Amino acid sequence: MAEGFQTTVHDQVGGRSPDAYQTCADDNVPGRKGKRCDPCRTNGRWNYAVVLCKTCQQHQCEECSMNHSLNDIMVGHDLQGLEEDDQRKICTKHKQDLNIYCVDHDEMCCGLCGVMYHKQCTKVTDIKSGMKISLANLHGRCEYIDKGDEKRIQAYRSQVKVISEQIDIMKNEIDKLFDDFKCNVVHSTRDAVKTESKKIDEEKIVRTAITKDTDTTLATNIDDFNRIRLFTKKIRQHKNAISKQESDKHVLDFIFEFNKTLLSFIQSGDDIGSLHIEKTFTKATSGSFVRPFMLRLLASRNFLKQGEDGDREPLISGLDFLPDGRIVAVDNWNHRLIVTDQQLNNLATHLLASTPQDIVTTSDQKVAITTCSDGKILNFNINADNTIIELPSFHCNRDYENISTMPGDWFCATTFRHKYPVSKVSGTLGEKEFEPNLPMKQLKYNEAVTTYIQNRQIVVLIDFSDNSINFHDVSGNTVITIVRRHASIQIPRGVCVGPGDCVFVCSQNTNSIVQLSPTGRLIGSCKVEMSMPRCVAVSKDGTKLVVSNKVKGNTKLQIYELQ
Structure with a gap:
């Protein structure tokens, strides 16, 4: 049997x-x-x-x-x-015993699956050991969430305290405004009363002198005709003076009113402020538990040696996704902005007046483009019907290459010929350094790329000159820097942030996309069907990845599904 x-x-x-x-x-x-x-x-x-x-x-x-x-x-x-x-414990694909366990993917598999699909995974072991590791990871994840919850509650309490302090500051400022206003009004009214009182007192002195003068003259010289005539003349003069005082009499009306805007606000019954509590759902931020991704090719586009529009063979130097899934790219050599669908079919092309370097999506339909040695950042609106409208650009004091978005109106961008390799730039707020300052290093043109992990406030700098990947944590009072070099990453080029705050890096000499945790831990590596990948971007929903290369005569643009 x-x-x-x-x-x-x-x-x-x-x-x-x-x-x-x-x-x-x-x-x-x-x-x-x-x-x-x-x-x-x-x-x-x-x-x-x-x-x-x-x-x-x-x-x-x-x-x-x-x-x-x-x-x-x-x-x-x-x-x-x-x-x-x-029940049978066999692999449904290969009909072999399920005898190993991949901790990264939390699944049992056979030996053939291990070789074919899990070669890049960090933890592949026997089932019993794998289950123990996976369980320990799960416990660790729970502890991590518990600590994160505690930090969030503390952050909430700090925010409540800050809001209360801000209200007190505003109240004190308003009280000061009213106190100053009251002081100015009282001072002005008192000055007016004082001036009026002084004038009245002076007129009274004149009247008193007139009365005394006429009484004395009448009492002592009443029988002398000449003196009576002189007295009569003096009486007329005094009457004229009195008449002048009477004609100059006036009444001061103190007319006081508040600012109409203030009155209308008070009368409207509106609250003096508002409080909005927003709930923002973020993807997993623990790099330790980000699972390796696999790539499935969906579409590939080959560019002709002579460009499709009769130009040079294109060099795609920047890539990104619009929120609706369309892909935007810039062709450095032919000065073009390109829009494609997810099958990489061309939807729109726009000729740029400057040499484009990189592109990033800033809102639903807006993109920003850095230019090479042109001192400005271009802005465009790409409508749903693929109409491209140029918006006002803004000028910079530095030359920027690679660019990514930050909260507010800021961009994180690599710069060259400057003492800091990465700076913050804004169309409305200007240019400034990160605070605290990043390590100083002056780069040459086309020597580094960067991206920004918003959930963690981490600047990722890929330095071609020393084959390093630098993670600069700028969330505290000092910069915490982690430098990573991996044997599986040979000449890193493009970089972007993916699901779970993981970082995708183009490894040019291994023809791979390498996946790293936010702390630089190697998670996985997947080959792409092109040579020398250069630029990479992940869709806003985290399900697609687009990559381009730089190979003369064999330039490609490919889109993959993240599995």
């Missing part, structure tokens, strides 16, 4: 002896274990049983067990799934 088969009561009820099972040569195939389908065995076929029909007293495969739902006579039979120990 073949190894692994045992005679059961059900075998003998049908009138067959245990020796009858040896008549099939397939029984003697080494390594096969588990129950055979009894109806298939009778017909000389080999299929593995998945259920036991207690009514029929037979082990049956999936196909034979379907008769229980198709045949009215067999409806209601007692079907029981085989215990795990009775």
Whole structure:
């Protein structure tokens, strides 16, 4: 009898002896274990049983067990799934025993699968050891999430404190405005009253002097005609002075009113501010648990030696995806902006006035393009109908090559002929260094590329000159730098951020796309069907990867599915 088969009561009820099972040569195939389908065995076929029909007293495969739902006579039979120990543990692809475990993909596989699909995986071992490692990783992941949750709660409390402080600051500023305003108003009114009082007192002194003068003159000189005539003249003069005072009499009206904008705001009943609590879902940020990706080629485009528009053979120096899945690229040699679909069919082309270096998507339909030695960054809107509209560009004091987006209005960009290799640049906020400052190193033209991991505030700098990949963590008060070099990465070129904050790097001399964790741990490497890959980008949904190369006479653009 073949190894692994045992005679059961059900075998003998049908009138067959245990020796009858040896008549099939397939029984003697080494390594096969588990129950055979009894109806298939009778017909000389080999299929593995998945259920036991207690009514029929037979082990049956999936196909034979379907008769229980198709045949009215067999409806209601007692079907029981085989215990795990009775089921086959073989690879469905290669029909070999599942005897190894890939921790990176959390799956059992046969030896052939290990060679074909898991050669680049970091942890491939026996099943028992693999399960222990996987379980330990799972526990570690739970601990990592717990610590992350604690940090988030602390961050929330800090934000609440900051908001309260900001409200107090605003309240104090408003109180100061009102206090200053009140002080100015009171001071102005008091000055007006003081001036008016002084004028009234001066006029009263004049009137008092007039009255005293006339009374004295009348009492002492009433019998002298000449003096009476002089007195009469003086009376007329005094009357004129009094009349002038009477005509100059006025009333001060203190007319006070608040700023109309302030009044309308108060009368509207609107809140003096607003609070919005936004929930942002981020992809996994623990590099330790990012699984290796495999690539499946979806489409490939070969450029002619003489460009399709009669130009030079193109050099794709920058790639990115629009949110709707369209691909944008810049042709450095022919000064073109190119838009394609996911089958790499050309949708639109625009001739640029400057030499493009790199391209990045900034919003749903907008892109920014760095230019070579031109001191400006171009901006375009690519409509849904593939119409390309040029927007105002902005000038820079430095020359930028590779570019990626940052929060707000900032870009992270490599620069050359400057003491820092990477800078922050904005069309509205200008240019500035990272704070804290990155390590100083002046680069030459076409000597480095960069990308920015937004969830972690990490600047990734690929330095061609020393074959290094530098991870600069700028989230704290000091820069934490990790430098990585891997034997599987030979002349790194293009770089981009993928799912789980992992980093994809073009390894030019190995014709591969290498996947790294955010801390530089090697996760996996996949060959691409082109020589010397140069630029790479991942779609916004993390399902596609596009890559280009630089090989004279064999320039390609390819799109892959990330599996």
